[in-house]
Structures are given as structure tokens and as C-alpha cells.
Amino acid sequence: MKKILLSAVALLMLFSCQNETTEVAPEASVLARRGCASQEVLEAQLKADPTLALRMNEIEAFTQKAMLSGRLVNGKVEIPVVVNVLYRTAAENISDAQIQSQIDVLNDDFNATNSDFSSTPALFSGVAANVGITFVLETVNRKSTTKSSWGTRDAMKKTKQGGLDPTSPTTKLNMWACTIGGGILGYAQFPGGSTTTDGVVIDSKYFGLSGSGAYPYNLGRTATHEVGHWMNLRHIWGDATCGSDLVSDTPTHNTANYGVPAYPHYSTCTGTPVEMTMNYMDYTDDRGMYMFSNGQKSRMAAIFVSGGSRAGFGI
Template sequence: MKKIILSVSLLVMLFSCQSEDDTNANTDASSKVAHRGCASHDVLEEQLRQNPELALNMNEIEEFTNNAIAQGRLVNGKIEIPVVVNVLYKTAAENISLAQIQSQINILNQDFNATNPDYNSVPALFSGVKANVGITFVLDAVNRKSTTKKSWGTNNAMKKTAQGGIAPTSPTTKLNLWICTIGGGILGYAQFPGGASATDGVVCDSRYVGNTGTATAPFNKGRTATHEVGHWMNLRHIWGDATCGSDLVSDTPTHNTANYGIPAYPHYSTCTGTPVEMTMNYMDYTDDAGMYMFSQGQKSRMAAIFVSGGPRFSFGQP
């Protein structure tokens, strides 16, 4: 079983692996992305560099999460998340349709409630831990803004009015989803619980939203948002952003590193015990068609943030 208690120093080490510079906002974003790129970990590293107290805050969240899981103090009933979508566009294609946006909301509801058509494709080895998270999403509002920016990068400019973006709407009670061209091969990124409310939410590139309109293969089944919302709900990448690292969940196998494409099953890890990797987990880097499950441990970790005292408790209130 994975050890899931973190000290402050270990937390800092976890988020201090070698990282790339923030994506240049002027990067040519016109080419098709071949492999999934999520900047959530890199953005977190930058936030930790700018604000060392964030490590303490996140360590407290880890302690709270572990205690909530251990004590069975998890959410009862249904959590419904209102979603505010902020579309920033330079071209007509980037100004995606309401139908494409709604298709993404529908996919989130399927993926977080185990009604996705590929849910039953989970191998027998993992059938005992596959989870219905039981969280729903409803489209609350769509804000649109024309821009001259070719791409936005990962420095949260799209969330700041002064930098041409759209400020978040009620971020302590609504999930803000920014849709724009990010650039640099990044499909999306999210802010983990514990960060500033002024930048809280999820960002997705307009070409990888939903399953219609401009949605571009192999990321045209809406799983970029599912992956990023997982981060927003405190899930780590399944390989722990380090070789044979920990995602802080006990029922996911230890992965060597990220997986790409759609790996043939079974795909064995070379980490201790050579477990079969859960490549179909939403928190890996596989293509959209290759990911279709959360685990029970991930469900518990997500549920813990919504209980009284949790970092997203306000989302669970009437």
C-alpha cells in the first residue's frame, strides 16, 4: 500500500522536480498536438516558488484529506457543481459553440457518474476498485470575449481582466472553466485546492473541449476536462510526477511514468512488484479513447475536499 502521509519537506520535494519554463504566450499554437500535455504540475511548482506558504497550506489539506478518509467523514448525498465557462477567442473557430460546451458538461457528468459508454471496458483486474464518483455538473453561464492574443500560456493571464482575460465568477461556489488557445502543446491545466481564489479553476484549449465542433482527435472525447477537473478536486497524475512516484492514492498501481496513446493491456510497470499499470485511469496521459475510470481511492480523495473543513466545502452548500 502506498504511503500517503506527507511532511512539509516531502511536499516541497514532490513539487520541485525539474520543470519547464512557462509557456510563451506568443507560441505558435496552430499545430496538432500528438501527445497529451497537462501543465497543472508545472503551474503548481511556479505557485510554490512564488508563495512558499502554499506548501504549508497544501500539507494541511493533505493531513485533513487523510484524516477524513480514515474517519469515514466523507460527503453524503449529491454534490452538484455549477460551471461558469469563459471563452476567449481570436478566431471564429476558437469561439466554440454552446453545443460544444454543453457536450463537455455532459461528458463530465458521464465520467464522474460512471455512465460513460466505455466504463464497462475496465479490465477485470481493476473492476473491484472502479468508482462512481457521484458528482454532477451543471452549466451556469457562458462568458465570451474577443481577444487579439494568439495564445495565452500558463501564467493565468486568461483569468485576469487587466491582461485581457476574464476574471473568475464566484470561484468559491462555482467552477470556472476558461476555454482558449493555450499553446506550447498544452491541452489544459488546473489549480489544485489551496491556491488563490482569484486564479482558481480549470483551463482547456478550445480544440480539446467536448466531442463535437472543433474537438480534435485523439483528444476529442472530452477527457481533457475530466483529467483537469480531477486535479481541481485534488487528484495527482497517476505516476506521481516522478519515476515510480506516488499519486497519494492507495488503490492505483505504481507507474513508471506517464503513458501515451492507447497502451496494449496488460502494460506492466518496472517499479517494485512490476504491477499492471492502470493506463485507463483519467489521471494518466493516454489518449481520450484510452481513459475511462477513476478508482475508489481517488473517489475518497475527491470527496474529502467537500466535507466540513475541507478546501472546497463551500461547493457542497445549498
């Protein structure tokens, strides 16, 4: 088990080390390897805004204190969701049914009602979590565009750049469905960033139960992964070789895993633990990820309590 990094100095070192990591997958390998740009976007935001690291350090200190002090409660968080669809082609203008299918997947995955949750190995069954957060689709906004791809510089989140501004981001989860490009399936903004760009971006090909055309990312788990980031979860390998995801009950991973690794998959990090490759915060195929851990649950819950970075959603 990993030691949790507590001090601001250690966290600043963590951000520094993570700048050596890249997540952009080549376009040719998009169907073979998951591409999430959340860490890449965070690195760019940290460079552009030196105060962001301080805000994130404060959020981390609050999170650790809330987890250690038992401040978390068993209240329910219900997240209103606004989906912003930006489309150039009819295929990109995804249907209301496909959008609702994504909301359904989020509800299953965050409440352990997904059918594959029962596949959790016995080794991890004691820490497999029902996060207990629900999602309700509130609004779908649609906008026709001439853009063939949007990249990861948040243009889709800005009306002045042809996108759509977020709606009430302190009390609603905004999601953008569009063509991202660059082999990126999605990315999210971590707590602490600007409200003007807060939310989650998912490539429209991987939004919801989109069918065999998006295999092996056709089960809606890209959004589960990215919403995990939006709720302050790191990649399970800590974006560094044998790094820390700041969660105590997830094993140390060498690096990202792809495809569907055969169980048990051993790490070569200290103690050679069995890696939790089925965790949503790894890079495995959609059919290979199906659980959060209790430690991740506590970390997510901490942002919603009074004083937390997303307290506007409330517990």
C-alpha cells in the same frame, strides 16, 4: 500498491522532487502526446508564494484524516459551472452546444455512465468508481480578443490582462476555453491556490466533443483530467519515476503513458504491477482513459466536506 505519504516533511520533499519534472510538449507533437501544464503551473505558484506549500500541506493532512476517519458521507455534490470563452477566430468562439457537450462528458465520467466504463479490466473492476459528482452549466461568458495564444501564466483569468476574471470561485467551477499554445491541452489550479486564479483552462480545440479535428483528444477527457486536478488528484505516476499519487488503490507507474497502451501494461517499479493506464489521471488518448478509482473518489470527496478546501460547494 503505493504507500500514502502522510507527513508535511514528506510532502515538502514531494514538491521539491516534482520541480525536476516538466510537462510542456513540443507544438509539433501536440496530436501525438497529451500536454497538461497543471504541475508546471503549480511549481511556478510554489516559487512565487512560499505560503502555498504550507496551505497545501494542511489540505493534504486534512484529506488523509478525512479518508482515514470515515468522515466522508454519501451526500451529493452539484457543481455550478461558469465557462469563459476567449476567442480571436470564429473557430475559437465555440458554440453553446459544444460547451454543453463538455458538461455532459463530465457528468458521464464522474458518474460512471460513460459507455466505455464497462471496458474496465477485471483486475481493476473492484476499485472502479462512480464518483457521484454532477456538473450544471450556469453561465457562458464570451469575449473577443486579439491574442493568438494565452500561455500558462493565468492571463486568461484576469480582466486587466485581456481575459475574464473568475465568477464566484469559492462556489462555482470556472472554466476558460481559449488557445493556450505550446502543445498544452489544458491545466488546472490545485486546491489551496489563490481564488483570483482558481479554475480550469482548456484549449478550445479540445473543449467538449469537438470532432475529428482534435483527434485523439476529441472526447472531452482533457476537461475530465483537469477537473480531477482541481479536485486534488495528482497524475497517476506522481510526477516522478515510480512516484506516488497519494492514492492507495492505484498501481505504481513508471511514468506517464501515451496513446492507448495494450493491456496488460506492466510497470518496472517494485512488484511490477499492471499499470492502470485507463485511469483519467494518466496521459493516454481520450479513447484510452475511462475510469477513476475508489481511492481517488475518497480523495476528491474530502475537499468538499466541512473544513475541506472546497467546502463552499458542500456535501
